[in-house]
Every structure is written in C-alpha cells, then in structure tokens.
Amino acid sequence: KKYVVAILGATGAVGQRLISELEHSQIPVAKVKLLASKRSAGKKLTFNNQEVTVEEAQPDSFTGVDLVLSSAGGSVSKKLLPEAVKRGAVCVDNTSAFRMEEDVPLVIPGVNEQQLQYHHGIIANPNCSTIQMVAALYPVYQRWGIEQIIVSTYQAVSGAGQSAWNEMLQQAQAILNKQKPTANILPTAADVKHYPLAFNLLPQIDVFEDDGYTHEEWKMIHETKKILCNDQDSPKIKVTATCVRVPVEIGHGESVYFVVEDKGASVPEIQAEIAKTSGLILQDNPQQQLYPQPLTAAGKRETFVGRIRPDQENNGAFQMWVVADNLLKGAASNTVAIAECLVRDHLVQVPNNKA
Ligand code: A2P
Incomplete structure (x- = not known):
C-alpha cells in the first residue's frame, strides 16, 4: 500500500x-x-x-x-x-x-x-527537550532503574519557530551595528513583555504556571513520567527541570543529573550502555576535549551524550551532557x-x- x-x-x-x-x-x-x-x-x-x-x-x-x-x-x-x-x-x-x-x-x-x-x-x-533526555537516559533506566532526574536545558531559538529565529538573527546584527535590538516574539507571543535573545539568556520558555514553573518545565516533568512510568507497575521517578532559551540556532543542550536505583552502576558501564544503543552517540573523552555541541549535532538525527561523571558526594548519582538537533531528533x-x-x-x- x-x-x-x-x-x-x-x-x-x-x-x-x-x-x-x-x-x-x-x-x-x-x-x-x-x-x-x-x-x-x-x-x-x-x-x-x-x-x-x-x-x-x-x-x-x-x-x-x-x-x-x-x-x-x-x-x-x-x-x-x-x-x-x-x-x-x-x-x-x-x-x-x-x-x-x-x-x-x-x-x-x-x-x-x-x-x-x-x-x-x-x-x-x-516535547523536543523531553525526547533527547529520555532517549539518552533510557538505556540507563533499563539496566539500573532511575529514581530521580534534575535537568537544566539550554534550548536553541529554532525551537520557538522560524519567526523567532529570524528575529534573533536581526537582533544580533543590530547589536553588532551598535543599534538597539528590537524584540516582539520571545519569551512567548502571548506575553506582555518581550526581551531580546541575542547575546542574552531567557529563563522562560512558554508561559508561567501558578507554581512558578514554566509550562516547558511542566512538560518535561510530566511527559517524562508519562513515557517511562505509564503502567502501574513501573516505579515512580522524581523529575524537576529548569528550561532556558539560549542564543543558539539549532541544537538543544541539557545538563542532566540522575540518580539510579541500583547503586552498582559505574561511569564506564553507563558509557558502554549508551555507546551500544541505536540512535545514541557517545562523545565522551575529556582528554581529547570530546563532548557534544550544538554546532556538531545540528543536521544529525542522533542524540549525543558526553561529560558522564559521578556526583562524588552522592552514591548512585551521575551528571551528563546531552545534545540533539531539536528540529530533527526533537x-x-x-x-x-x-x-x-x-x-x-x-x-x-x-x-x-x-x-
Ligand atoms: P505559514 O508559513 O503560512 O504561517 P514555525 O513553527 O516555524 O513558526 O511554523 C509554523 C507553521 O504553522 C507554518 O507552516 C505556518 O504556516 C503554520 N501555520 C500557522 N498558523 C496556521 C493556521 N492557522 N493554519 C494552518 N497552518 C498554520
């Protein structure tokens, strides 16, 4: 057919x-x-x-x-x-x-x-940020279980659509020409105030909820639970998020802190699980300064993972850095x-x- x-x-x-x-x-x-x-x-x-x-x-x-x-x-x-x-x-x-x-x-x-x-x-x-985070954590989740996730995102402007992307490029041009940038789109079209993104960071993606979180943060929290903890038997995962718009064209970055259930996990084993998972690419070699970046992830379908390291003061907790093309993988x-x-x-x- x-x-x-x-x-x-x-x-x-x-x-x-x-x-x-x-x-x-x-x-x-x-x-x-x-x-x-x-x-x-x-x-x-x-x-x-x-x-x-x-x-x-x-x-x-x-x-x-x-x-x-x-x-x-x-x-x-x-x-x-x-x-x-x-x-x-x-x-x-x-x-x-x-x-x-x-x-x-x-x-x-x-x-x-x-x-x-x-x-x-x-x-x-x-949501684009949920996809790349859950894709990167899934092999860890399957082997060791996950109790908690704390994520901070660095999200590219293209995720806000073509017009926001164009506006950021115009702002950058204006600033380089020593002119005042204009802002009419970000953080969200519905808001009263708008701020330029070029040479800036906006810790607001989507509208604010009553509890002080943005709706983007709410999405990461609840979508992750819906995807990983959908049936009654699956253990519950604690998730919290901070979402930030950054002046990058394509490619979201995420600093992901996670706590595994089975405390036997080690960095080399986590690296090995990620490296063998289809759709994930391990780029993790500090000696060679190898780590994921938006510029190298843009245009690719895979999710890139690096900077995997333990929290030295909290057994079973790890940090990693995840990047993917938000328009493709996301x-x-x-x-x-x-x-x-x-x-x-x-x-x-x-x-x-x-x-
Ligand atoms: P159009 O280009 O005609 O405005 P982006 O996420 O880059 O902002 O793109 C939004 C997409 O949604 C565009 O293709 C846009 O079309 C389309 N779109 C916006 N409003 C409507 C609508 N009312 N009906 C159908 N498509 C829409």
Whole structure:
C-alpha cells in the first residue's frame, strides 16, 4: 500500500524538515499534501524533486488523507486534527495539544513504541527537550532503574519557530551595528513583555504556571513520567527541570543529573550502555576535549551524550551532557520515525470504535 500523507505546517522550521525526513523515510508515499496558513497558499515547495503547491489547511483538506504529520502550533492541531481523524486520517502531532490526554500515546520510537497499538487516531510526539533526555537516559533506566532526574536545558531559538529565529538573527546584527535590538516574539507571543535573545539568556520558555514553573518545565516533568512510568507497575521517578532559551540556532543542550536505583552502576558501564544503543552517540573523552555541541549535532538525527561523571558526594548519582538537533531528533525525525512504526505495524487506520 502507498499512503497519502499531509504535512500540516509545511512552511515552518519543523515543517520543512518533515518534508525532507519523509523523503528519506521507509514510508511508501502515493501523494503528499502540503498545508499551511492562508498566507502561504499558492507557494511552491518540492517533494522528491516534484513541485507541490501549498494549500490553506481546512477540515476538508484531509479528505482522502491516510497520514497527517503536524507541526503548525497547538491551537491549529486542536482545531484541525479531530477533523482529520473524522475523515479517517491517523495524525502524528508535534505540538503539545494532545500529549497528556489519556488515550493519546506519547511516543519515542526505541523507548515506548509499543504504546502505538493503543492509538485512537492521534499520536503525540513529545516535547523536543523531553525526547533527547529520555532517549539518552533510557538505556540507563533499563539496566539500573532511575529514581530521580534534575535537568537544566539550554534550548536553541529554532525551537520557538522560524519567526523567532529570524528575529534573533536581526537582533544580533543590530547589536553588532551598535543599534538597539528590537524584540516582539520571545519569551512567548502571548506575553506582555518581550526581551531580546541575542547575546542574552531567557529563563522562560512558554508561559508561567501558578507554581512558578514554566509550562516547558511542566512538560518535561510530566511527559517524562508519562513515557517511562505509564503502567502501574513501573516505579515512580522524581523529575524537576529548569528550561532556558539560549542564543543558539539549532541544537538543544541539557545538563542532566540522575540518580539510579541500583547503586552498582559505574561511569564506564553507563558509557558502554549508551555507546551500544541505536540512535545514541557517545562523545565522551575529556582528554581529547570530546563532548557534544550544538554546532556538531545540528543536521544529525542522533542524540549525543558526553561529560558522564559521578556526583562524588552522592552514591548512585551521575551528571551528563546531552545534545540533539531539536528540529530533527526533537521533532521531525521522531515524528517520521513514529509514522514509520505505524506503517510497519499496519496501524495507519483509525479504529472503528474509537473515531
Ligand atoms: P505559514 O508559513 O503560512 O504561517 P514555525 O513553527 O516555524 O513558526 O511554523 C509554523 C507553521 O504553522 C507554518 O507552516 C505556518 O504556516 C503554520 N501555520 C500557522 N498558523 C496556521 C493556521 N492557522 N493554519 C494552518 N497552518 C498554520
């Protein structure tokens, strides 16, 4: 069977990579539909060297579509994906719109793809920072168990979308020209105040919750638990996070502190587990100054791990540094990998009783 695939948000930073990841995937594509806002209707993009005209996304755009890959923002997903499911399409959603809903699998292939069989038409791709952290910790979790995670993120601007990315480059240019940078987008479009990111750090990603955490931090905490502690038998993990936007174009960095259950773990054994896990690349050699960096991770599908070291004062606790391309591993590659699993396991259909 060949599949009709729609990419919702095809003109965006992630959308463009959804197109190229789909081109390189195992998915047999009969036809691709590229959907975006009204502003982009009529724009020409290419898929497999063929010109495709971008259409305005509307409920009827999904008639005859088998599979939707979506990254057009949470409100667009909320509005359009139920319409797509009604028309028989299975949707892999890169936004946070449905992630925590009980009947929506939240999936990282290689970690919990068995959850896909329970889908009701919508599958959620986790938050970019959650994906790379959980992917890197998963071999440790499987062998020794994990009691606690304390993470601080260093997140690239591209995660906030193409317009935030463009604005940061303009700010950098302005500052180099000794002009005052203007800021209208970050930390979040909905906020009253905006701050420049160029030559700066913003310890706010997404809106603030009542408890003082940002919603991005909330996502890392609760998505990690949903992915790793989904069934009642799995032990609970304590998770806390600080998320910071940094003036990097592509590639999120994460300082991850974790406490294992089985205190027998050692650094060489953790390194060995990570090195042999598909999708993870160990870059850990202080003598040679080898460690993951955003500039070297950008454009790659893998998650890079280094700086693994013990907390000398807390037995069973370790630190590591994790970097991945947030637009690929954190978004487009994971989304397309989910779609590949759905195709492989014959799950590209909305279950009758669930639509
Ligand atoms: P457009 O380019 O027409 O605005 P990014 O994450 O880089 O900001 O990209 C967001 C993506 O979501 C773009 O492809 C954008 O299309 C698309 N988008 C934004 N609003 C809508 C909407 N109301 N309906 C469909 N697509 C939308």
